[in-house]
Amino acid sequence: MLISEMDIITPQTVNDCLLILSKKETEHRIIAGGTDAVVRMKEGKWLPSTWINIKGLKELRYIKEINGTIHIGPLITHTDIIHSSLLQKKANILVEAAREVGAIQMQNMGTIGGNIGTASPAGDTIPALYVLNAAVELQSLHNKRLIPINLLFTGPGRTVIKPNEMITNIIIQPQTENEIGIFQKLGPRKAQSISIVNVAIMLSMAKDRECLGGKIAFGSVAPTIIRAKKCEALLPLNPLTDDIIENIAKIAWKEVMPITDGRATAEYRRDMASALLERGLYRLMRRWERK
Amino acid sequence: MKELNFTVNGSLHSVSCHPAKTLLDVLREDLDMTASKECCGKGECGSCSVLLNGEVVCSCLVLVGQLENEEITTCEGIGLTANMDVIQESFVEEGATQCGYCTPGIIVASKAFLKNIDQVPTIDEIKTALGGNLCRCTGYTKIINAIQMAAKKELQEKGAMPAV
Ligand SMILES: Cc1cc2nc3c(=O)[nH]c(=O)nc-3n(C[C@H](O)[C@H](O)[C@H](O)COP(=O)(O)OP(=O)(O)OC[C@H]3O[C@@H](n4cnc5c(N)ncnc54)[C@H](O)[C@@H]3O)c2cc1C
Ligand code: FES
Ligand code: FES
Numbered sequence: 216m217l218i219s220e221m222d223i224i225t226p227q228t229v230n231d232c233l234l235i236l237s238k239k240e241t242e243h244r245i246i247a248g249g250t251d252a253v254v255r256m257k258e259g260k261w262l263p264s265t266w267i268n269i270k271g272l273k274e275l276r277y278i279k280e281i282n283g284t285i286h287i288g289p290l291i292t293h294t295d296i297i298h299s300s301l302l303q304k305k306a307n308i309l310v311e312a313a314r315e316v317g318a319i320q321m322q323n324m325g326t327i328g329g330n331i332g333t334a335s336p337a338g339d340t341i342p343a344l345y346v347l348n349a350a351v352e353l354q355s356l357h358n359k360r361l362i363p364i365n366l367l368f369t370g371p372g373r374t375v376i377k378p379n380e381m382i383t384n385i386i387i388q389p390q391t392e393n394e395i396g397i398f399q400k401l402g403p404r405k406a407q408s409i410s411i412v413n414v415a416i417m418l419s420m421a422k423d424r425e426c427l428g429g430k431i432a433f434g435s436v437a438p439t440i441i442r443a444k445k446c447e448a449l450l451p452l453n454p455l456t457d458d459i460i461e462n463i464a465k466i467a468w469k470e471v472m473p474i475t476d477g478r479a480t481a482e483y484r485r486d487m488a489s490a491l492l493e494r495g496l497y498r499l500m501r502r503w504e505r506k
Numbered sequence: 507m508k509e510l511n512f513t514v515n516g517s518l519h520s521v522s523c524h525p526a527k528t529l530l531d532v533l534r535e536d537l538d539m540t541a542s543k544e545c546c547g548k549g550e551c552g553s554c555s556v557l558l559n560g561e562v563v564c565s566c567l568v569l570v571g572q573l574e575n576e577e578i579t580t581c582e583g584i585g586l587t588a589n590m591d592v593i594q595e596s597f598v599e600e601g602a603t604q605c606g607y608c609t610p611g612i613i614v615a616s617k618a619f620l621k622n623i624d625q626v627p628t629i630d631e632i633k634t635a636l637g638g639n640l641c642r643c644t645g646y647t648k649i650i651n652a653i654q655m656a657a658k659k660e661l662q663e664k665g666a667m668p669a670v
Contacts, residue, residue: 223526225574246572320564407638
């Protein structure tokens with residue numbers, strides 16, 4: 216398909232969009248902010264005959280609290296996340312992750328649905344969504360299903376989303392009073408850079424440095440985002456002193472299965488996974504003590 | 507080919523082209539507005555920055571078929587030689603441009619940034635706001651100075667800061 220022959224259609228409602236997706240005649244792909252889609256179109260990787268432009272679907276741009284959970288529409292941009300007072304208060308780790316996406320230009324256009332849809336192992340909002348126990352709602356014309364985020368991705372760029380489905384909602388569990396979270400990222404440049412390694416850490420704290428448990432999700436060190444279960448198992452055993460933090464971080468290399476690519480070698484990624492975890496836990500403890 | 511309607515710098519334009527053409531190419535080729543520059547073509551350098559409904563975006567990553575009834579502002583719309591914006595005047599005064607290739611994109615990004623300030627931004631704030639704009643010539647110091655100068659002038663005009 217030549218770019219000059221591609222069509223773009225703009226459905227006016229979610230239902231219109233699902234109807235188009237349900238038809239098989241054309242080879243189509245959704246475009247939201249386009250920050251991944253247009254780059255891949257230019258690279259010749261994504262060349263659908265029709266782009267389904269959902270950027271203007273206001274129905275899918277919301278952040279609201281419902282029965283103790285937070286619902287985020289897939290068309291919420293990274294800028295929307297950064298400016299949301301609800302998320303700042305109850306899901307700050309997602310705000311920290313959105314701040315790390317690209318630079319202002321990408322944050323204004325790029326959406327959370329697109330970040331999930333691209334399914335990059337380096338996607339910055341995804342580790343944050345893991346530790347917030349996110350579930351992603353997939354809708355087709357006649358069906359709706361809710362997939363826990365850890366079951367959504369099957370490999371780099373691959374998800375269980377079917378061709379006739381779209382993301383219509385992302386549901387997260389808000390952080391509680393005694394939960395603290397942090398997102399850490401290492402990229403080649405401060406802005407506009409894809410993560411070499413990133414990590415989201417969420418801890419449930421008792422008093423002082425006593426930790427009741429926690430979740431650690433690494434990005435860019437395996438075919439999909441991974442939870443560091445061995446590190447997590449060590450969190451509640453001891454107060455998180457600086458020495459213990461160093462020990463937990465040391466075993467991070469056992470959890471990760473990185474590859475060498477244009478951005479970094481596998482060995483460097485291993486070392487940096489440990490370093491980011493150590494730095495993250497250390498900074499979290501400093502924040503907790505100041506709280 | 508499709509007929510597409512959108513507003514650029516306050517006036518309504520109707521362009522007939524293929525819908526998957528980038529806004530950047532349409533601006534330069536169909537509308538003869540050449541302030542926005544192509545450099546990387548993939549969102550990394552910011553030289554193609556324009557305002558879409560007031561927010562700064564990379565026009566090299568926006569497809570024109572997505573723009574029906576939207577509003578775009580390019581550097582031309584911020585000011586031309588005869589009616590320069592405060593930001594542009596400050597760039598001239600400070601000597602914040604050399605080859606000039608990055609400048610229109612930086613002016614656009616600065617315009618969006620300075621719209622929301624209530625005090626002169628710090629160097630770090632400016633670095634974050636302009637993180638998506640690369641310049642190969644100036645070393646950034648003069649760009650940062652020019653933006654601070656423009657901020658001062660704008661705040662003085664608004665009466666939020668005493669004139670010196
Ligand atoms: C210069 C540059 C820097 C970047 N930096 C970062 C970074 O630091 N961190 C990071 O994580 N990402 C980064 N990105 C990638 C990108 O900006 C993000 O992944 C962004 O969130 C994608 O959102 P979008 O709306 O632009 O997606 P689009 O490009 O519109 O779509 C991406 C994919 O998701 C699918 N999709 C979109 N919405 C839906 C939906 N509702 N349902 C089903 N499928 C859907 C599309 O079909 C497509 O396959 C960068 C990109 C560029 C160009
Ligand atoms: S040309 Fe658009 S960001 Fe470089
Ligand atoms: S002045 Fe030459 S690139 Fe900035």
